[in-house]
Every structure is written in C-alpha cells, then in structure tokens.
Amino acid sequence: MNSVVGQPISRVDGPAKVTGHAIYAAEFNLRNMVHAALVHSTIAHGRIDQLDTRDAEQEPGVLAVISHLNAERLPYEPLEKRPPVDPKAGEQLHVFQGPEILFVGQPIAVVIAETVEQARTAAALVQVAYHEQVATTEVRHDRAQPPTEASSKAGRGGGSRGDAEKAFAKAPVKVDMWCSHDREHHNAVEPHATIAEWFGDHLTLYDKSQWVDNVRSEIAHVFGMPAENIRVVSPFVGGAFGSALRTWPHVTIAALAARQVGRAVRLELTRRELYVSVGYRPRTEQHMQLGAEADGRLVAIIQDAVAPTSVYEEYAERTADPVLRTYSCPNVQARYRLAPVNANTPCPMRAPGIATGVMALEIAMDELADGLGMDPIELRLRNYAENDEAKGVPWSSKALRECYQTAADRFLWSRRSAPPRSMRNGRLLIGYGMATAFYPAERAPASVQAILYANDTAVVRTASSDMGPGTYTAMTQLAADTLGLPIERVHFELGDTEMPKAPVHGGSMTLASVGTAVVDACKALMANLPAGEMAEGHGARLRRAGLESLTATGHSEPGDEANKYSSAGFGAVFAEVWVDPDFGTVRVPRIVGAYDVGRVINPKIARSQCLGGMVGGIGMALMEQAEWDARLGRVMNANLAEYLVPVNADVTDLDVTFVRSSDEIFNPLGAKGLAEIALCGVAPAIANAVYHATGKRVRHLPIMPEKLLVD
C-alpha cells in the first residue's frame, strides 16, 4: 500500500466543517440549557459602590443576576505547578469575589435567562455606581521592571553573552533605533464560548480550548474539586492563534452560574467582549543596537524591550530568543522589562515574543545592510549561526542557507536594484525586502490510545486539539501508514479529557509530540496483532483470534537530545511592495517564503499554514492595530469593522516552499513543527521592502498610510 505520509491529503475534517456537521463549543444544544450575558466594568480602576440588579431581575425569562453580591465564594486554590500557558507570577482574575475593579471590561455580573436576547436585554439594565481610583493606562518606561525570577527561569526575560555594551561602543558600524508593533488581537472567526452542565458534583464543560486537560485542571483548582469530576469537551476550534491556551474567567463564570441556577448555562462572548476577555499580543517597544565590523560581521547586539502586563498578573514573552539565537555574535545583551497597566492580561498570540523579537532584529539587520551598502542576504550569511550560541550546542538540523537560496531564486531577488527608491512601475514605487524567520522547536509528553477493530477500522485518540493547522489530518496519516490501513479506515479523535493526556496545542509542538505518540501507539498495536497469513488483513487476524478489537497505548516525551542539541524551524521570507507615493498606501503583490521545518507530513496543509502566516504578517505589517485610548483605558476599535485584518484583495501571490529537511535527532518523525514560524519574518520583510521602495524607514508597525505621507 502506498504511504500517505508526505502526501497532500485534503483535510479529513473538511467535509464536516463545510457541511455544518462539525459542532463548535457554542453549538452544543443541551436540554434545559439557559443563556448568559455579561455585565462589564466601565472604569479602569476602583470599586463597585452599588450594583442595582432589580430592573434586570424583573425582565421576562431572567433566572438570576449573579455578581460579587451573591456569587458563591470560590476557593481558587493555588496550582502546585503553573501550566506553561499561564503567567508565571501574579494571580488570575477572581470572578465575582469582591467589588474591586482592575480594568475596563472586567466582568462584574452575569445575567442568566431562558434566551440569549432576554439575557442581553437584562444585562443592559444592570445599574452600577463606582468609586473610581486613579488608573495606570500607559506604559511608563521609567516604571518598567524586569520580570520576576519565575518568568526569567521560564525563558521569559532577557539573556546575555560577552560584553555587548563595550563591543557596541567600539564597533566601527552601528545601528541604533527604536521600533515597535501595536497591540494585536487574535480575532479568530469562532468567538470563545463555554457551556457548563453539572451532574451532582460532576461538571461537564463544552469549551473552545487548545488544551482541555488544562481547563480541567484549572477549573478543579478554582472550585476546589477533584479534576476527575470534570470533563471538558472541545472537538472543534474555529481558529484561536493562542487565545484558547489559557482557561479564561468566562469559563469559571459559566460553571459558577450553572451551579447557581441548576441548569446548563451557555456563555458565548461577543466580538467586543473578546477584546477584554481573552488576551492579546501586547504592544512592545524595542530599542535595538547592532554593532558590526566593516565587513558586516556582528560584534554586538543589544535589545531593550518594554511591554505592558496587567496589574494582577505578570505576562512575559520570549522576545530575547531571536536576538540571542538567530545570528552568530560574541556579545549579546537582551533586556526585557514590564510595566503593569490597568488592562486585562496579554496572552500568547501566534509566535508570542518570537515574532516580536524577529521583527526588531530583522528591521535592524536591514538597516545595517543598508548602512554597509551590502546585500541583505549576504549580511545574514556572513553572520550565519552554525551553532546555537545562546545554549552553546549544535543545532539538531539547520537548512537556513537553502532557505535563503531557494526563496531568493523563486523571488528573483537578483532583479532588485539596491538603492532605495530606485524601482518604479509608473507612479508606483516598488520595493523588495527580506527577513529571516526563526521559531524554536520543542516537544512535550503525549499519550495516545489506538484501537483496531475486527472490521478493519481503527480509532486513535488523544486529548489534543486542532484549531486549524490540520491535527486531525496529519495524525490520521501517521496512524494509517503505521497500521497499514487506508486513510478512510482510520478515525482520529481529540478534544476530550476522557482521552489520554496530550500537551497544549500551541508552541508548534503538536506534530512532534502527539505525532510521535500516535506512531508509538500504532506500532504497539501492530506488535500485538495476532499472527496470520501474509496476505491476511488485520481484521481477519483479530476475528481468527476471537477478538472484536485490540487496544494499545503509546507515549512520547523529549529525551536528552534537548540538552545536547538545540532545535528550531528556520525560514527566509521575501516580500515585494507597491507604494503609492501620493497616498502612502502599501500593497503587497507577492510574498515568497522558504522554510526548513523538518519533515513535512502533509504538504498541502503545511502550505496552508504558511499562507495563513503570510496573511497574518500582512496584517501585522500594514493594518492590525488595537487603538488604545489611555484617557478611557480601553481599546476603541473593538470590532471587526474598525480593527482591520487583511481581506482577499490585500492578499495576492503567496509562494511557499519547504526545503529538503528531516530532523530525526529532534524526534523520530523528523518533523520540527510548523505554525508559528509562518508568521515570523513576514512583517519585517514587508517593512524592509517599504524602506527599499520609498527610502523612508518606518519602524513602528503597522505602516499606515500617514506614516509614509507625513515626516
């Protein structure tokens, strides 16, 4: 039988999704279900003086209005070990436990009613009087502090080697600049939603989640109940980009309300509510300094990044990683500081921290190349990191040179005229720009159950997730090949805490972690298969042995390769832009990316990942921007009409190539993971192309037209 691994198989969950058979969290239609609508604080800091729910309670269909005045006290037991997706310091928001207000949009009450419309009508009638206090709504650099040791230990802080300050001071060629990107929101199509239903002291949650085991564990601690009494179900996720990694306060609210009214409660957040409920990529300002020899070799890199966190949690990112690991350089200093503001806590968004660091580093490298009069690719090749100099170990694999070469060839980089503002098409200014992409590869423990049935079908299951990258499909392919079954006869299941434990569906880890466990489970199944004739099918062997089915479990976890080697995905991204000099408008007619992500299990879906990353990168470069009004302490464009993401007309020719690569040191599959890297490098490639087109360096993303019009 032909192998399906490596084949461009269409999504196995595609037909269910396009025919409406895929059930998302908000769509589970339980008997006796009632609906919730939230009331949010409209001040940034203070206390609730009075909360008048009488009008709301009089509305037809209303069962309860729950607030700090009448909510049960929840234990919020501390977790013995924080999950990797949670901030390392601070305390999660406790819902309805007191009158304190910490940010605009904090949930302060929930209305439960027979219909959504009744709940929302009643929620609008809740009257609140506040005692307002001075709020901090702007990042003050002079008040920013390095993260606590807990964050730093987890790699979410700075890092250094050599003496960067000294080397920078003596460097003959320097770049010294500030850059930033604005706050971005995930804006997945599917809004977050939770349905909670109690059976005595057992709780079932239907939730939008990238990690059902984490929802179970956190809710167990919030309610002080055994995790075994909680089941979390999340079979489909309509995009998340990191927003569904954590267990957010609305999940607790749904469970709390369901217990209080004794009915199943459905809570679906509105688009505007998502902006205050589920985190965001924090606006990050970065001071970048590069020092180089006249031949382009880097002698110093200094990064000073400042980002906001909330006043109740310390959310820190890995912005230092790209600076420490992308290029060979003896002296590197990466600092990271945080300033608490009265806002909800930021959270990971596709390539959290890494995309931020890559952006600053790659714009700075472009400036260095420009200052040296050197081709930007040549500058990067002169500083090629043969080893991971941050960890002092070799890469388990690295084909970045091939990425530069492949992408440059496909892009026809050789047609670039080097001086800025030297390429035109009629009135339009044309620019070519490029950047390196980098994302660390990691693995985590995963377990899988595989069951073979006598009718020659198999079910493979684990509590993983598929927010869109193709987990269902890739795992089915791996299982089908290992079991020697046609792909139609293998059914892969995920998203249920009843299944074996899987790691968080994030950090581009799922394929390398869960995929390895899938193969392990299927191999175990094959090893236990009763003997039979050569040509005899699996089912026939089971039937002959009198078995209806055969079950095996598989497991995988990182070995000591993580100590001896460093692993990462690499890529090279090239962008062309057309700038209208009269209006400052930028269009991106094409992007070419070449990636080293190890072995590609499904080239069709892998390409889709990269296309999505390029589209996200166009957004980051040119339009995505949460507009924060510091006077009012809130995002003013919290909807999809005013928060812009690219539309079809913004996306034209996207070209994706995977260079030949397989990393069997990193894991037996040879796959390094692919998701986050697809975003990395796109925005700086576009920003560098805009400079090349116009001669104007815009260092603060997004590059809105006025930044090219007004000096």
Place this chain on the structure above:
Amino acid sequence: MLAFSYVVAPHAETALSLVCGGSNATFIAGGTDILQLLQEGVIAPPSLIDINALPFSGVQTEQGEARIGALTRLSDVADDPGIRQRFPLLVQALQETASPQVRNMATVGGNLLQRTRCLYFRDATVPCNKRQPGSGCPAWDGLNRINAIFGGSDRCIAANPGDMAVALLALDADLLVQNVEGERRMRLADLYRMPDENPQHETTLASGELITAVLLPSNEAAGHSYYLKVRDRASFEWALVSVAAALEMDGTRVHRARIVAGGVGTKPWRLMRVEEALQGRPLTPDLARQAGNRAGDGAAPRAGNAFKVPMLQRAVERALLTAGGIA
C-alpha cells in the same frame, strides 16, 4: 442590546404612521448598519419597522431624469445598464463600497443615512455628543485619524461615511421624501446638517420621513468623471479620503466641474475652491495640481488626521487627471 418589537410594514402608509409622532420607532431596510448599531447598544429603538416590502425599488433611466428607488440594493444599481452608461461615476463609487455581500443587502436610502464610524460614537460606554447629547467629544483630542477635517468643532468631528452620497452629490441628485402628509422633493445637498450645536441631528428629515427615491438629472459628465477612494486596505473599508469628480468639458476646457470629497467632512464635502479653480480653464496636469492644492482650503485637521490634507490634495489631482483622461 434591549428588546424591541419588529413590524413588517405592508404599505407605506402603515410604515409612515408607525414611525411618525415621536414614537422613536426606526425604519429598517437592508439592516447592514442598523444591526451593528443595535448589537453594540448604540441605538435602542422600541420597535423596528421593516420597509422591505414597500414598492420603492427599481431603476428607471430611459431618458431625462433618472430615478432610483430608495429600496434598490446597491448591487442592483451598480449592475443597471442605464446607470452604467449614463452615470459611471456612481457605479465606480458603488463598486468601491463595502463588500459584494453588503452591497447585495444595503439599500440606496439606507446607505444615505448610514451612521458615522467615529470610534467614540460606536462604543456605547464612552461619551459622545452625537449619541448622548452634552456628554462631550472624546475624538476632538483623542483617536481621530478617521475623523473629519471639514465642518467639525470641539462638539463633534465625526466624518460622514460612505461613497454613494459623495458621488450622488457630484451628480447633483435630488431626493423624493414621503411623510404622512404626502411627498416632497429636496436637494441631496440639503439632506445633511452640519453638527454645530446639535450633532445628534444629522439630517434635515423630520421624524417619520422616508426617502423613497433618488433623482439624477441628465449631465454631460459621463465621459469625464472618476471616483477615487483611498483606504487602509484594498477592499471592504471606508474611505480615509475619497473624491468624486464630474467634469463637463468643452473641448479641452472645463465647462463645469462638480468635485465632492468623502471621508473628510462632517457631511459629503463639496470642494468649491477646487471647482472655481477649474472653471473655464483648459485641463492640464498643472491645473490639476493647482486645483488639487486648493482642496485643503478651510480644513481644520486635528493631530491624528492632519495627513488627510495632503492626501486629499493629491487625491483631487489624481481624480482630475483620470476624469480628464490625461493621467
């Protein structure tokens, strides 16, 4: 969002009687804007009167004055052969409007009355003089990059959104309006009010009045007109700046020009200074530039939208060059 009643009006008389007399009821046609306003709690009418069944749709363009029923969908206007032939400026504006899906729903009458995109108007939890008279205008010293550079004050600098009204004003359109007492005809130029002291009052329509048709006089500008729109993304986005240029030419000379800008005024903004600069003169690249430079005359930009002045100047220049066929 508060609960509301919903009535499908079978006749115009029913619709008009339900909305008149301070009932606070609101007409709904395509609903593309009103649903956003309801969901966000920006408006909370006690009842919605659905007028989709009323006989106000269809396009007549045979000769003389063209008539577009107010319930005609934007896509049907843009696809109408007579409109395409006689008023290409309107077609261009409609093709740049929103998305195909929205154009299939949105009506001509509703589009003329769509509400501003000012960020503070659209968030019901913050002050806004237009939404909550007397509460203040946070846009004046706040996030105002999409706001108006003409016609505003510290009371309100909300920009009138939309493309169609800009083109229709350049085409010198009239409106037919009905109320319980009968029908009246008015100039589109008289529809919109300046915000002045009462930014909550956006139009001169009385409560309960319904736009039933748009009337377009014949003109000689079909061969020399152009709608140019500058926006933050390539499609499905309101204009930062737009320009409708309708030129009636006498050989190479501009016989008459109507130049209207969108995205920059508290109402669709006729650029009289530009028109004057063009009047009777041969259209050349130099004249287009000079006339374009007059486009910012009288502008009072704020910190966030000062870029609209040079953007508008160059947009007018470009629109004139394209309309005049000398680009």
